[in-house]
Amino acid sequence: MNPIKTLFVVVCTCLISIASFSQSNDDQEEALSLNSGTIDNQFEYILRKSGNFKGTNGQAYEAVKLSMFLTLRAHTIDSLKTVHKNLAETQAVVKSQANEISDLKANLANTKENLDKTNTEKDSMALFGMQMSKTGYNALMWTIIAGLLALLLLFIYKFKNSNAITRDAKKALAEIEEEFDEHRRTALEREQKVRRQLQDEINKQKKI
Numbered sequence: 001m002n003p004i005k006t007l008f009v010v011v012c013t014c015l016i017s018i019a020s021f022s023q024s025n026d027d028q029e030e031a032l033s034l035n036s037g038t039i040d041n042q043f044e045y046i047l048r049k050s051g052n053f054k055g056t057n058g059q060a061y062e063a064v065k066l067s068m069f070l071t072l073r074a075h076t077i078d079s080l081k082t083v084h085k086n087l088a089e090t091q092a093v094v095k096s097q098a099n100e101i102s103d104l105k106a107n108l109a110n111t112k113e114n115l116d117k118t119n120t121e122k123d124s125m126a127l128f129g130m131q132m133s134k135t136g137y138n139a140l141m142w143t144i145i146a147g148l149l150a151l152l153l154l155f156i157y158k159f160k161n162s163n164a165i166t167r168d169a170k171k172a173l174a175e176i177e178e179e180f181d182e183h184r185r186t187a188l189e190r191e192q193k194v195r196r197q198l199q200d201e202i203n204k205q206k207k208i
Helices: 003-031 039-049 066-122 134-207
Strands: 051-054 060-063 124-127 130-133
Touching: 039 066, 130 134
Parallel strands: none
Antiparallel strands: 051 060, 124 130
């Protein structure tokens, strides 16, 4: 290849690279601003716009315009105020949510207590003002029913027994009354016979 052409290509390539780099730096500087973007970008903007020099002792220094510094300080203070405000609002929200969580826990505890009480009342019965379990209540009720049934059977037995005794007593009374009537009839016949004999004797005595 011709050396002149080669040199020309190299020079063109370098010029294009330098132009691209300069354009990139210009675009980046245009993207940075003191009045927009993040605080970090604003610091970067000031660093790019600040001048540097060396002191008498050879130490490097950065020269920043006072107006730019004051603007950056105002923006930083505003950002800090915004951060503090957001932090205060976040803390208020956290406190409110903590209170709500506490209230929810209290309501949950009350609900659980009421549920336990409801389940206890559901599984128990009130008798004479006292709470009893369903098992104890059923046992007591069946005991009372069994006792009443036993008393009923005893009453029926005694009633039948008394009825039988009454019938026997009535029968015996009827027999006694029948015997008494027979005895009275016999006594009446005997009395009438004795009276006739007495009258006959009186009649005989009168004839004599």
